Amino acid sequence: MVRPLVKNRLNQAGFRLTNPRSLVLDILRKTEEHLSAEDVYIQALNITPSIGLTTVYRALDLFVQIGMVQKYDFGEGKARYELTSNPLKREHHHHLVCIKCKTVIDYTNFMNEEIELMKKTEKALSKKHRFQIMHHNIHFYGLCNHCRDKD
Amino acid sequence: MVRPLVKNRLNQAGFRLTNPRSLVLDILRKTEEHLSAEDVYIQALNITPSIGLTTVYRALDLFVQIGMVQKYDFGEGKARYELTSNPLKREHHHHLVCIKCKTVIDYTNFMNEEIELMKKTEKALSKKHRFQIMHHNIHFYGLCNHCRDKD
DNA sequence: TTAATTGCAAACGGTTTGCATGGGC
DNA sequence: GCCCATGCAAACCGTTTGCAATTAA
Numbered sequence: 001m002v003r004p005l006v007k008n009r010l011n012q013a014g015f016r017l018t019n020p021r022s023l024v025l026d027i028l029r030k031t032e033e034h035l036s037a038e039d040v041y042i043q044a045l046n047i048t049p050s051i052g053l054t055t056v057y058r059a060l061d062l063f064v065q066i067g068m069v070q071k072y073d074f075g076e077g078k079a080r081y082e083l084t085s086n087p088l089k090r091e092h093h094h095h096l097v098c099i100k101c102k103t104v105i106d107y108t109n110f111m112n113e114e115i116e117l118m119k120k121t122e123k124a125l126s127k128k129h130r131f132q133i134m135h136h137n138i139h140f141y142g143l144c145n146h147c148r149d150k151d
Numbered sequence: 152m153v154r155p156l157v158k159n160r161l162n163q164a165g166f167r168l169t170n171p172r173s174l175v176l177d178i179l180r181k182t183e184e185h186l187s188a189e190d191v192y193i194q195a196l197n198i199t200p201s202i203g204l205t206t207v208y209r210a211l212d213l214f215v216q217i218g219m220v221q222k223y224d225f226g227e228g229k230a231r232y233e234l235t236s237n238p239l240k241r242e243h244h245h246h247l248v249c250i251k252c253k254t255v256i257d258y259t260n261f262m263n264e265e266i267e268l269m270k271k272t273e274k275a276l277s278k279k280h281r282f283q284i285m286h287h288n289i290h291f292y293g294l295c296n297h298c299r300d301k302d
Numbered sequence: 303t304t305a306a307t308t309g310c311a312a313a314c315g316g317t318t319t320g321c322a323t324g325g326g327c
Numbered sequence: 328g329c330c331c332a333t334g335c336a337a338a339c340c341g342t343t344t345g346c347a348a349t350t351a352a
Binding site: 139 | 199224225226245249250253256258263264265268272273274277280281282284285286288289290291292293294295296299
């Protein structure tokens with residue numbers, strides 16, 4: 001059980017009225033989407049209208065550094081953030097990115113086969129290219145269900 | 152056989168002295184690296200000192216649109232470009248990115264097994280998430296041979 | 303009271319746009 | 328002469344930094 005960092009005052013939205021860091025964390029906890037810094041900021045404004053965008057960036061960076069948050073770049077020219085251990089998701093996952101509406105779907109139901117192969121591939125690459133692989137990103141790009149039907 | 156867009160005047164570096172587009176293309180042809188727009192621009196300046204960065208961007212965008220050039224984002228906050236059919240490379244490849252020196256290695260010698268699995272995975276994903284997959288990026292991040300030894 | 307956190311404004315870096323100039327059919 | 332291509336400067340957008348004010352320990 002995690003002891004709240006600060007007193008547990010809640011507002012009507014169920015957020016703790018607290019310091020910006022917990023606020024940012026709560027916003028990330030409450031979503032399944034891949035939020036940009038500005039997305040987080042806009043949500044944060046509803047709770048703490050005095051909060052600054054800079055603070056959101058600093059909080060996000062902090063969480064990325066300690067590994068609580070993953071920072072992703074889907075080629076939009078801005079970063080998107082996602083809780084590492086979002087209880088709604090499996091720990092390890094890849095992404096489906098819609099090139100039209102920019103929706104990102106987490107793709108977790110890969111076959112064991114895939115996990116095995118990735119391990120094997122990483123091993124082979126490490127050896128062949130003398131590269132110490134620390135992590136990988138797999139992004140599939142295409143049209144989502146919704147955008148495929150249109151035009 | 153491709154007819155040159157313009158007369159074939161060559162300078163001492165072997166580049167055609169020609170319009171910016173062919174210049175940009177030639178620069179991409181002559182390298183195995185993943186150049187940023189500025190990288191291309193700096194090289195272009197040696198050939199045509201009057202060229203503008205804007206023109207380089209426009210040429211790159213054009214080539215990306217018609218599929219001659221791939222635009223990649225390795226999370227550095229700037230794009231990198233690579234000829235699609237670089238004769239030095241296989242058509243389809245993935246990337247090893249050094250998180251320290253930012254070197255990008257093309258990784259082409261994947262096992263057939265991997266290609267098979269990617270196809271299978273794409274098919275399964277298309278079905279399950281009703282996503283029409285058009286392409287994918289696989290990036291491995293880690294430390295290259297060189298950076299691994301240091302500190 | 304001392305250190306850390308915050309918000310603001312300005313700077314920054316990569317990319318894009320507006321616009322007037324210039325070069326090729 | 329017409330139109331597209333080009334270069335410049337300025338705008339733009341996401342992000343970072345400097346700094347002074349505020350807050351927490």
